[in-house]
Amino acid sequence: MTTDVNTQKLIYLYGFIPAEEIKEKGEISIPGIDSDYSVEFYTYGDITVAACLVKEEEFNEQELNKKVEDMKWLQEKAFHHHDNMNKLHEKYTIIPLKFGTIYQNKESMESTIGSYRENIQHIFQELEGKEEWNIKIYTDVKKFKESVAVTSPAIEEEQKKIEELPRGKQFFAKKKIEKRIEEQADNDIIDYCENFHEEVKKYSEAEEVKKNWEKKLTGREDDMCWNAAYLIPEEHVEKVAKLVKDKRTGEENFTFEITGPWPAYHFSDFSKGKK
């Protein structure tokens, strides 16, 4: 596609790749976030940046902040960002940058990279030979609470005692026991998920426990009760997969979802690398 040579351009960044991997494996050809340009690789010492040119009139701060309000545009570009990151990640070790990292020119980009050089190197080493996997656990909390009420001997006994109480006292005693059932169910669910987490941790190098999504986000009928990202050495990925498979077998109350390998979105943070 031809573009006016006079058009002012900015640089949109995807991520950092060890320069030696680019040398060894060669560059891949993928489209840029501005469809008039393709992804290019700029090498500064031992760090290569995967980036693409974008037209200034479309990606300047004012215009961009208008565009991110357009959900259709944002969805398309966010998916493009993810898609390109996956393609880069399939071939190279990559430190994924957050959506919308843009520089005015190469000098400005180079100067920022220079200031992060050591951290980038450190993260390259941490990510080498490892994969990010996400695990989510779901349960139907309402159903789970009902099962607690039925299966707990202590609660069953207390319920019998309530029936013997005078009617006026029964109301408050019932409220109290309902609260107890809820608390116990919540604790049982947390215990179950945390125990599972401990098992996965035996194989992972790093973990990040995330917020559970509400139903309006998941669109599911059951409730998310665990959401975490794990950085797993390649040789342990099969073991984690087996762990999840074994958990699924015969499990009635909990549903497991495992996705990956993802670019290490959760484990590339420079500030953590500084420690």
Next chain:
Amino acid sequence: MEDMQPANLSNGLVEILETVLDKGVVIAGDISINLQDVELLTIKIRLVVASVDKAKEVGIDWWESDPLYSTRAVEAEKENELLKEKIHQLEARIGSDTPTTKEENDE
């Protein structure tokens, strides 16, 4: 491995958006984007994908009226409060025994 899904194939829309818009390394770029709360964005986008009009048809438009999420709704709520107060004042006047003349009103 049949139970595991590669990120580029079957990940849900929500998972991709939540990760891409919220995660990844933040370095100081020359241009900064002001993204809204990622959960809200994800819900909005999910609805766009499923057609916004259809969502509104079935009454899913809470983000437009929820003051937590919409500046327009915050303004509307303030206006609402102001109008309510005026109505109360008017009702009080109508209900009072002494009729209010224009002169008194201006004082």
